[in-house]
């Protein structure tokens with residue numbers, strides 16, 4: 501909840517994408533932000549300011565003379581000035597230091613306040629050289645740019661200029677407020693559950709959803725890391741995964757082993773949040789086994805301990821963070837695993853508390869010095885930030 505209690509000044513300028521700012525406003529409120537809104541005269545032709553008034557918000561229209569000194573009070577109010585959508589017109593005016601609308605006036609008085617631009621326009625306008633130069637100039641003056649997406653535009657053209665999805669904008673806004681404590685670090689994360697196939701349709705697996713690993717990956721990006729995420733049987737379209745995360749798709753223990761062996765040497769921090777099967781089937785049938793032919797005494801073989809193998813390859817500066825699922829003697833078992841596998845940290849999920857597949861998690865963190873920290877039940881998205889902070893501590 502990085503945006504909780506933050507004062508956001510949402511400035512809406514006259515793009516066809518204006519209606520999407522209503523969804524953005526709703527999401528900001530859902531995250532606990534305070535929001536005041538300015539709707540430019542052109543934007544007011546696309547959406548009625550009354551929409552926001554009916555949600556009980558203060559809405560300012562673009563006539564600076566109607567609310568004298570609003571530009572000063574609004575720029576003081578804002579922790580962040582969010583211009584979304586930002587038109588070709590307003591971006592170029594800001595770069596030239598023009599202040600002839602309430603929005604440009606507020607920015608002129610905003611000193612070092614955080615300012616975020618979300619351009620939205622036709623691809624031919626977005627590729628305009630003057631606009632490009634001005635965007636560069638503004639980013640050099642500490643404006644944060646959220647790049648538009650590629651796609652079909654309202655006018656029928658295809659290209660770069662689309663207003664980004666609300667979830668991507670929210671991600672970037674949270675990121676703006678975070679210190680880049682992992683800048684330049686390569687972080688490798690595993691998420692999900694391996695599947696060991698008996699035949700083409702039947703497999704041995706577990707209920708891990710990958711939510712913890714995905715939360716860690718998103719959080720690490722917000723802290724400035726270069727993140728690779730090994731996903732195991734996760735439907736990546738069902739959970740938000742930031743577009744800056746490199747995804748490596750794996751299914752089985754053997755795939756995971758190959759991926760880890762090739763990726764591990766390049767990473768600084770490994771977070772093994774995936775639930776890896778301890779066993780595989782001794783034999784795998786290439787064809788589906790018929791009902792009557794299924795031998796119920798299938799033979800299992802034990803899989804190698806990947807974390808232990810990686811610890812043996814580990815360089816001094818690398819950090820290995822393991823996860824374990826326990827139902828009993830949680831701390832005792834966790835400590836034993838930390839030592840046996842020579843880990844730097846282990847987080848023990850207390851799976852007796854119904855956390856697998858849920859949005860929330862709880863458990864204990866143990867570091868190699870033997871310090872134990874309890875984390876009460878909380879959202880995995882919140883816990884992810886706290887666990888990364890422990891590594892950086």
Ligand SMILES: Cc1cc2nc3c(=O)[nH]c(=O)nc-3n(C[C@H](O)[C@H](O)[C@H](O)COP(=O)(O)O)c2cc1C
Pocket residue numbers: 512513514515516517540541542543586587588589590601620621622625
């Ligand atoms: C139908 C229509 C759609 C428009 N869509 C956009 C747009 O998506 N992006 C943009 O930069 N300008 C767009 N414009 C142009 C702006 O509305 C125009 O430049 C206006 O002066 C912007 O004023 P403002 O920046 O103060 O809001 C559109 C204009 C019209 C008539």
